[in-house]
Amino acid sequence: MIKYSTTLQIFICAILITFSSAAQEHPSLILTKEGVKKIRAELGSVPLFDTSLQQLKEEVDAEIALGIDTPIPKDYSGGYTHVRHKRNMIIMQQAGVLYQILDDEKYAKYVKDMLLQYEEMYKTLPLHPKTRSYARGKLFWQCLNDSNWLVYVSQAYDCVYNYLSEAERKKLEKNLFRPFADHISVDSPQFYQRVHNHSTWGNAAVGMIGLVMNDKELIDRALYGIPGLKMDKTAKDDDGGFINKEGKAGFLANIEEPFSPDGYYNEGPYYQRYAMYPFLIFAEGLHNVKPELKIFEYKDGVLLKSINALLNLSDADGDFFPLNDGQKGMSYYNDALVTAVDISYYFGNQDPGLLSIAEKQNKVLLDDSGLAVALGVKNGKAKPFDKKSINLSDGPEGKQGGVGILRSDDLELVFKYAAQGSSHGHYDKLSYSYYENGDEVLQDYGLARFVNIEQKGGGNYLKENKTWAKQTIAHNTLVQNEKSHYQGKYDIGSKHNPDLYLFDDSNAEIQIVSAIETNAYPGTEMHRTMAIIKEDGFEKPLLLDILKVKSDSVNQYDLPFYFMGQILTTNFEYEVPKTLEPIGKDNGYQHLWSEGIGSSTNENTKLSWLEKGRFYTLTSVTSKEDELRFVRIGANDPEFNLRREAGFIIRRKDAQNTTYVSVIESHGSYSPVSESAVNSNSNIKEVNVVLDSFDYTAIAITTVKDTTKLFIIANSNATKEATHKVKINDKNYEWSGSYYFK
Incomplete structure (x- = not known):
């Protein structure tokens, strides 16, 4: 018995020593012994990898020389x-x-x-x-x-x-x-x-x-x-x-x-980019050292899904949309996205679209995943990463709102109906931003912070992030009684989210996203529908915006448009004050200078501007009771922490139930070299609400050539199977599905 026990102990010790030795093999975390052998065998024959290695060597050698x-x-x-x-x-x-x-x-x-x-x-x-x-x-x-x-x-x-x-x-x-x-x-x-x-x-x-x-x-x-x-x-x-x-x-x-089943990260793309490095580099380490965890399969492979979601949350230049706390200019050229692209390609389905992004990044990781990407590029496997319209759900089960992105002819609409976004969230339900060729047309402000610039608050968040950037008036969405959504309180906002009503990108000629918010203001429902419409007679697709508001009380409503560019013309008169004053005292209003006040004498209000060689026109349905306000960011900001950018607000006082309707056109061009302006005028003669009931809202868009198109949205039943019949001006309209356009 003693002999058997001694033999067993020796055997167990041998196993433990063997296991310990195997477990302690190095490197094994990101680089592996086998991977290093493969890399060394390919050196000098894979240009993208060799270039990345040489750049790294020069950088490190310079640091070593400094001590x-x-x-x-x-x-x-x-x-x-x-x-x-x-x-x-x-x-x-x-x-x-x-x-x-x-x-x-x-x-x-x-x-x-x-x-x-x-x-x-x-x-x-x-x-x-x-x-x-x-x-x-x-x-x-x-x-x-x-x-x-x-x-x-x-x-x-x-x-x-x-x-x-x-x-x-x-x-x-x-x-x-x-x-x-x-x-x-x-x-x-x-x-x-x-x-x-x-x-x-x-x-x-x-x-x-x-x-x-x-x-x-x-x-x-x-x-x-x-x-x-x-x-x-x-x-x-x-x-x-x-x-x-x-x-x-x-x-x-x-x-x-934080991740929805679609891979959307609840804090938004800026912080998803920041978190992706630890998520993926630790996952790679777990895959190499503890493969039994199957970490890249966890939650139905959401880590790899999240990379595709994040890349789709970038504009044409690769800059991430600044949802919630997000610094503008952060892009997939960041090193964290080099990691994301390489790991996604190697551990995912080897999507050739990722190789085209790697080519733009002109850098790969110096590990197995980077080598695989570099070899793919070398072997000519790269194809364009095709960004299409996409709806990304929010919440761990995908039931807490989301972000809808509509893309058409270089135009991108980013419609936010997401959950609060943790402590980095902003109070901007049903807000949107709009881009053309990667340039902002209507902006989301992003964060108020100069990241890692010590002179500005130690590089950390500035107080204006709370007093301005997070407040509702800083975004292109409805503000009621000059108060922010959810009272601007995290503990309230984190309990609620808008609900998706409709997302339809099946028809390239007309793509729609629509959502409903019922908790931002107690007793008030906001239902916003946005559509990108390609139509003959227009140089670029139109953006149609319908914001339907129902409330159990009389309120003041503000709908801002933070346009980027130089005002060209309006169809209304306005007064410019000799002395600037803020338009309000709190909830972000204290940071807006009042630069002009006017009113509409027509059923439509028009505002045109020029930005980066392109013309834009906003046509809004208004009444003579509406106040039209030009504003500029920067009031009560003695340290110049905020960007001095312009906005336009349509204010509707003493209203209970109301509907805001606007159309945004991109048209023409201007060359400062030839000094030539082409198609600088709006092609819209008028926009009219011809029906607005509980069940339907119908918008007529008439061109300067007197051709009229009718858009009807079903407000209470968006199913594809639903059939509808509506009479407008003694004419019947029948269709199946959520909307009608002809």
């Missing part, structure tokens, strides 16, 4: 110490990759030396001296940036793991990596234990270093959150949003909750 600097942290975003530590994390990750691919020890030594400097500093490093964050880091002013650092440095550590001695590894893991992971998780549960892009970075950081260290406790903490921990339901983050999500936390919860 290592790990300063004591003291700055906010944009300050020297912040930027230096951020730069260090990226260069360490890149140097680790170069060591593996080029087998040059100078890169491993650089990573080793820097890690040991961080180990020496971190042992006695207190919390960051800046106290602004709800969760302070140590290297950075917030745990979020500390998590960024560990996500990148985990990859570097994996690449140089075997270069380091066992004693060096133990020192780093005991004094740097494990304490670092503990600080951003168990020491900072208000940051880590929730569903938010911040905690996604935290989960990925803890999980990736756990994978490299083969630390099951850290891996489980990353996947499932901190066991047994209950959050304070009253806790709030930096943006004022409640952070408790009924106990759900960890990486898997952060996949389940």
Whole structure:
């Protein structure tokens, strides 16, 4: 019996040693031993990969020549110490990759030396001296940036793991990596234990270093959150949003909750872009080290679906639509999208459209996925990424509204009927923005922040983000009684969302999106229908906007249009004040200068403007009681934090039930070189509401040549099977489906 037990113990020990050895193979996180062999075999024969490698080598060599600097942290975003530590994390990750691919020890030594400097500093490093964050880091002013650092440095550590001695590894893991992971998780549960892009970075950081260290406790903490921990339901983050999500936390919860089945991320494309890197790079690590999790199949493969959704949430230039808190100009040229495109191609269905984006990015990851993309490009497999009209649902089950995008002849309508969008959400239900060839025609303001520019609020959100950018009047949607939707309160807004009424892109000649909002203002229902219509006689498709309002009380309604460009002409008179004053006192109105006030003497109000060599005309159905107001952003903004951009507001006082109808035309062109204006006038003679009832709204659009087209929307039954019969001006109209147009 003793002999048997001894033999069994020896056998078990042998198995454990073998398992431990296999589990500790490095690199295995993003780069793998087998992958490195394949990469080395292809070097010099795959142009896009070789170019990316050479660019990276030049960048890292330049940093190595400068020497290592790990300063004591003291700055906010944009300050020297912040930027230096951020730069260090990226260069360490890149140097680790170069060591593996080029087998040059100078890169491993650089990573080793820097890690040991961080180990020496971190042992006695207190919390960051800046106290602004709800969760302070140590290297950075917030745990979020500390998590960024560990996500990148985990990859570097994996690449140089075997270069380091066992004693060096133990020192780093005991004094740097494990304490670092503990600080951003168990020491900072208000940051880590929730569903938010911040905690996604935290989960990925803890999980990736756990994978490299083969630390099951850290891996489980990353996947499932901190066991047994209950959050304070009253806790709030930096943006004022409640952070408790009924106990759900960890990486898997952060996949389940924010993503809809279509891959839409509830915070919007700007933050989806930011979160995609930790989502995908950790997923790639899990795929390589723990393939049994089948992470890319989790929630019906939503991580890969989300990449397609995100790419479709960009304009013709690749810039992401600035829904919610979003900085304009962020695009799929960002490094996070290089990661997304490469991983999507390699782990997905190898969509050749992704290769065309990779060609534009002119960069690939230096791993298996990047090599696959580069080979695909080399072999001529690239095809254009075809952006079509698309409806993306919101909410974990796709039942919390969404975003509808209509595309036709270089025109793009972005119609937002989504949920609140977590703490980064704006109060702008049924709002829209409009683009032509990637240029804004009617804009969404985006965020009020100068990201990583220290001189502007330390690079963080400015107070005007709450007082202006998040408020309803900052968007192209209805404002009732100068109050924001849901009273501008997160806890109310997070409980409600609009409902999709109709999305139909089956007919290229007329595409429609329609949604209903009943909770933005108690007792008021807003039903907005927007259609892009291609019609003979018009140079470009028309945008038809029907906003039907029903209320149980009399109200004042404002409908703004934030047009981009220089006013050319109007068909109404207005007075320009000699002294500028804000048009209101709060809810964003305090930031709008009143630049002109007029009224309509016609049944239609026309406003034409010129922007980037194109003419646009807004034709709106109005009455003589309507106030027409020109406004400009920038009042009560002594530090010039807001852009000085123009808007036009149609104000309707003492109204209960009402319908706003507008048509926007893109027409003609102007060349400053030839000084030639072509087709600069509107082709619309008039727009009339010829029927407006509970069940139907009918709009007649008459051209300057006196041809008339009739659009009828069924307001109460949008099913394809429904049959309708309507009499207008003694003429019967019959059709099946949600709308009629002829």
